[in-house]
Amino acid sequence: MPVTVCDLLAAKREGRRFAVLTAYDYTTARILAAADIPVLLVGDSLGMLMLGHRSTLPVTMADMLHHARAVARGAPEQLLVGDMPFNAYHASDGEAIANAAAFLQAGMHAVKLEGGGRVVALTHMLVERGIPVMGHLGLTPQFVNIFGGFRVQGRSPEAAERILDDARALQHAGAFSIVLEGVPRQLAGDVTRSLAIPTIGIGAGPECDGQVLVVHDLLGLTQDPMPKFVRPYGDLGARALAAARAYAHDVESGEFPDDEHSYH
Numbered sequence: 001m002p003v004t005v006c007d008l009l010a011a012k013r014e015g016r017r018f019a020v021l022t023a024y025d026y027t028t029a030r031i032l033a034a035a036d037i038p039v040l041l042v043g044d045s046l047g048m049l050m051l052g053h054r055s056t057l058p059v060t061m062a063d064m065l066h067h068a069r070a071v072a073r074g075a076p077e078q079l080l081v082g083d084m085p086f087n088a089y090h091a092s093d094g095e096a097i098a099n100a101a102a103f104l105q106a107g108m109h110a111v112k113l114e115g116g117g118r119v120v121a122l123t124h125m126l127v128e129r130g131i132p133v134m135g136h137l138g139l140t141p142q143f144v145n146i147f148g149g150f151r152v153q154g155r156s157p158e159a160a161e162r163i164l165d166d167a168r169a170l171q172h173a174g175a176f177s178i179v180l181e182g183v184p185r186q187l188a189g190d191v192t193r194s195l196a197i198p199t200i201g202i203g204a205g206p207e208c209d210g211q212v213l214v215v216h217d218l219l220g221l222t223q224d225p226m227p228k229f230v231r232p233y234g235d236l237g238a239r240a241l242a243a244a245r246a247y248a249h250d251v252e253s254g255e256f257p258d259d260e261h262s263y264h
Contacts, residue, residue: 001077002076002077002078002079003038003039003077003078003079004079004109005079005109005110005132005176005177007038007079008038008039008079008176008177008198008210009176009196009197009198011198011209011210012196012197012198012209013196017209017210017211018038018039018198018209018210019037019038019039019210019211019212020037020038020039020040020041020200020210020211020212020213021037021039021040021041021212021213021214021215021218022040022041022042022043022045022046022212022213022214022215022216023040023041023042023071023074023075023215024042024043024046024049024050024067024070024071024215025050025067025070025071025074026070026071026073026074027074028071028074028215029070029071029072029073029074029075029078030074030075032075032078032215033074033075033077033078037078038078038079039078039079039080039081039200039210039212040071040075040078040079040080040081041081041083041112041212042064042067042068042071042080042081042082042083042108043083043112043214044056044059044064044083044084044085044086044141044142045083045141045214046059046063046064046067047059047063049214049216049222050067051063055141056085056086056141056142057086057142059085059086060085061085061088061099061102063085064082064083064084064085064088064103065082065102065103065106068080068082068103068106068107068108069106069107071107072106072107072108073107076107079109079110080107080108080109080110081108081109081110081111081112081134082103082106082108082110082111082112083111083112084096084099084100084103084111084112084113084114085142086142089113089119089122090118093122093125096122096125096126097125097126097129097131100126100131101129101131103131104131109132110131110132110133110134110176111126111131111132111133111134112133112134112135112136112179113133113134113135113136114136114140114141114142114143115136115137115140115142115143115166116135116137116162116163116165116166116167116169116170117166119135119170120166120169120170120172120173121173123135123170123173123174123175124173124174126174127173127174127175128174132176133170133173133174133175133176134175134176134177134178134179134200135166135167135170135175135177135178135179136178136179136181137163137166137167137170137178137179137180137181137183137191138153138154138163138179138180138181138182138183138204139151139152139153139181139182139183139203140181141181151182152182152183152184152203153182153183154183154184154187155184160183160184160187160190163180163183163187163191164187164190164191164194167180167191167194167195167199168194168195171195171196171197175197176197177197177198177199177200177209177210178191178195178197178198178199178200179199179200179201179202179212180192180199180200180201180202180204180208181201181202181203181204182202182203182204182229183203183204184204184205185204185205185206185207186205187204188201188204188205188207188208189205189207192207192208192209193207198210200212202229203227203228203229204229213230214230217230217232218230218232218233218234219232219233219234219236219237220232220233220234220235220236220237220238221236221237221240222237223237
């Protein structure tokens with residue numbers, strides 16, 4: 001049975017935790033679907049991981065929709081969420097609605113928006129039009145130039161209260177879940193307990209209803225130092241490097257292809 005936003009709300013009510021992972025291509029989506037990961041996020045983090053940018057800011061709607069369609073073909077039964085990229089929902093409400101609708105037409109089931117403030121009103125407009133919205137508070141990468149880097153948010157009482165207020169406002173506007181990124185564990189727990197919709201943590205401690213990681217970090221495919229909140233569950237980067245070196249050696253030495261791998 002397909003996973004829906006109602007399933008996540010039921011998980012919250014019943015106290016069942018759930019896993020979320022990013023996916024950017026058909027093959028990875030197919031593997032994660034076979035692993036029964038219920039929610040896949042086509043994150044704008046593809047800017048760094050798939051396109052080689054230094055941040056998410058250069059990512060366009062065209063980039064996102066290209067990868068969204070591939071993921072939708074690989075995992076049609078999962079709940080698929082498309083990340084609205086930088087400037088895709090800031091110019092005008094009409095443009096924001098059109099961009100969100102384009103994600104659903106590309107096979108996504110919901111969109112994710114970063115921040116509070118104006119995003120709260122936009123969330124209400126999208127939900128009214130049948131477009132489910134996942135919120136995103138705390139360390140919001142699209143605001144990295146405002147924050148002065150990737151820094152933990154919500155450490156002061158005032159900042160924590162603002163995040164809590166934004167979370168309640170997003171819930172009231174109709175968001176079906178909220179990502180909490182890079183916030184203190186106690187604050188994430190306070191937000192989680194104050195909401196009827198699930199929270200999804202990344203660098204926000206264990207009190208959240210769900211957890212999300214970047215799939216490349218999970219598999220050990222990234223070369224940069226891992227953030228504190230990441231636990232790699234594989235070392236595929238090292239294994240891929242070893243496999244490529246072994247292949248190159250066998251080609252150079254004439255060991256591959258051999259008779260077994262030739263047609264007759």
